[in-house]
Amino acid sequence: xxxxxxxxxxxxxxxxxxxxxxxxxxxxxxxxxxxxxxxxxxxxxxxxxxxxxxxxxxxxxxxxxxxxxxxxxxxxxxxxxxxxxxxxxxxxxxxxxxxxxxxxxxxxxxxxxxxxxxxxxxxxxxxxxxxxxxxxxxxx
Numbered sequence: 001x002x003x004x005x006x007x008x009x010x011x012x013x014x015x016x017x018x019x020x021x022x023x024x025x026x027x028x029x030x031x032x033x034x035x036x037x038x039x040x041x042x043x044x045x046x047x048x049x050x051x052x053x054x055x056x057x058x059x060x061x062x063x064x065x066x067x068x069x070x071x072x073x074x075x076x077x078x079x080x081x082x083x084x085x086x087x088x089x090x091x092x093x094x095x096x097x098x099x100x101x102x103x104x105x106x107x108x109x110x111x112x113x114x115x116x117x118x119x120x121x122x123x124x125x126x127x128x129x130x131x132x133x134x135x136x137x138x139x140x
Contacts (some may be wrong), residue, residue, distance in 0.1 A: 002029040005070060005113065007039050007058075008137045013122070013129030028138065034059040034066075037138060043072055058136065065118060066111050080120055099123035113139040 012082045025063040037058040044052045054071030060079060065079040070097040077100055078085040084101040084135030085101045 002027040003140060004028075005037060006139045007037060008139075010137075011132065011133065013132045013133040017130075020062075028140075034061055038062065041069075059117065060107070062107075079105060079120060096124050099126065113137065 005026055005028045005059045007022075007024050007026050011020045013020070016098070022041055024039040024041060026037050027037065030036065037060075039056050039058075041056055043054045048050075049101055053074050053094045054073070055069040056067055056070075057066075059066040060067070063080065067075070067077045067079075069075050074090040075098065076087050076096070078087065079100060079102040081102050082102060083101055086138070087098050089096045089098050099122070101121040101123075102118065104117070106117045108115050108117075115138070118132075118134045118136075120132050120134075124134050
């Protein structure tokens with residue numbers, strides 16, 4: 001059984017960078033030992049008013065978080081504390097190798113939801129890009 005939730009994702013991808021924020025409504029449900037949250041995200045808006053929407057899925061366990069993005073750009077990022085995972089970020093113009101070394105995952109439960117904090121280092125094509133911090137707040 002799924003439940004409608006509000007999801008707010010706020011990410012900081014390096015010193016001096018402006019935070020990026022996404023707010024959406026999604027569906028939360030449990031499947032195969034994961035808490036799953038499916039939501040849509042506007043990924044681009046063209047001058048003629050056409051909007052491209054990506055389909056996203058968060059899969060959360062105590063020891064792992066996965067972010068799966070489908071649409072114009074696709075990826076399957078896996079965050080596991082003290083481990084480096086490698087994925088490929090597919091774009092309309094090509095594919096990039098992305099390395100993610102997760103330093104820390106913290107989940108805090110509240111009466112009406114939870115928040116999740118991820119701290120990690122990001123590499124592209126085996127080159128360090130930045131230290132990143134993402135907070136995901138889910139409200140029922």
